[in-house]
Amino acid sequence: MPLIAAEMTTPTLGGILQRGALAGVAAGVAASLVAFAVVEPVIERALTVEEARTAGEPAEEALVGRAMQVFGGMVAATAVAICLALVLAVVFAKVRHRLPGRTDFGRASLLAFLGFVAFALVPALKYPANPPAVGDPDTVNARTAQYLSLIAAAAAIAWLAVLVRQVLVARGFAAPVAVTGGVLTGLVGYGLILLIWPAGTGEIPSDVSPQLIWDFRVASLGELAAMWAVMGATLGLLLTPRTAKAAGAETVTVSA
Numbered sequence: 001m002p003l004i005a006a007e008m009t010t011p012t013l014g015g016i017l018q019r020g021a022l023a024g025v026a027a028g029v030a031a032s033l034v035a036f037a038v039v040e041p042v043i044e045r046a047l048t049v050e051e052a053r054t055a056g057e058p059a060e061e062a063l064v065g066r067a068m069q070v071f072g073g074m075v076a077a078t079a080v081a082i083c084l085a086l087v088l089a090v091v092f093a094k095v096r097h098r099l100p101g102r103t104d105f106g107r108a109s110l111l112a113f114l115g116f117v118a119f120a121l122v123p124a125l126k127y128p129a130n131p132p133a134v135g136d137p138d139t140v141n142a143r144t145a146q147y148l149s150l151i152a153a154a155a156a157i158a159w160l161a162v163l164v165r166q167v168l169v170a171r172g173f174a175a176p177v178a179v180t181g182g183v184l185t186g187l188v189g190y191g192l193i194l195l196i197w198p199a200g201t202g203e204i205p206s207d208v209s210p211q212l213i214w215d216f217r218v219a220s221l222g223e224l225a226a227m228w229a230v231m232g233a234t235l236g237l238l239l240t241p242r243t244a245k246a247a248g249a250e251t252v253t254v255s256a
Contacts, residue, residue, distance in 0.1 A: 020089025030076025046131030105236030112232020157189035
């Protein structure tokens, strides 16, 4: 009688990094497509507002055309996705045994979700993205420092939530209790940093409609959501062992 057997050996760090790089490419392509289809039309609307402000003034020739700017943005999105995916792969290799879930697909997806929350969702709630027609160039350094420090704090909260769940499990609490403890830790922590961190600087110009601001922020967050979702799912799929079907007890291992 045919037997189906599968065995998953722990992949080496090199093997996980290879899979992470591939996941980054897939995530970068997904983010680029969303940026081109969803974000770019909103940016064009914002550029129209900027052009209206300078109507009647001598036009300055752009060093790089708009088409090249869009292409460069897509290449940059892919490069960023690959870098983030490699970081995700390293973190996964180090904390795989701490993550809940019965499969590496579930663990990788959960880790990517935590990355999205810490690196995209929480910062977007405190310092939402603005289109090109909004923003004071004189405050860019201060805003960047606030943004990066918030991301660091959000990442620490995500790690703390995982640790709280692990401690509760180690002390004999049931899985639902442990998960609830981790979730509450994350919610309370994120709520605190959103209250503590200083408010964003800058005012919305009167010639920029609230609808334009809203559309850009939702589109930008959607681009990041697509990137993290594809990254986690792809890494998880690449780490999932194949099932071998044979007459004997044949096993297939996943390793570098």
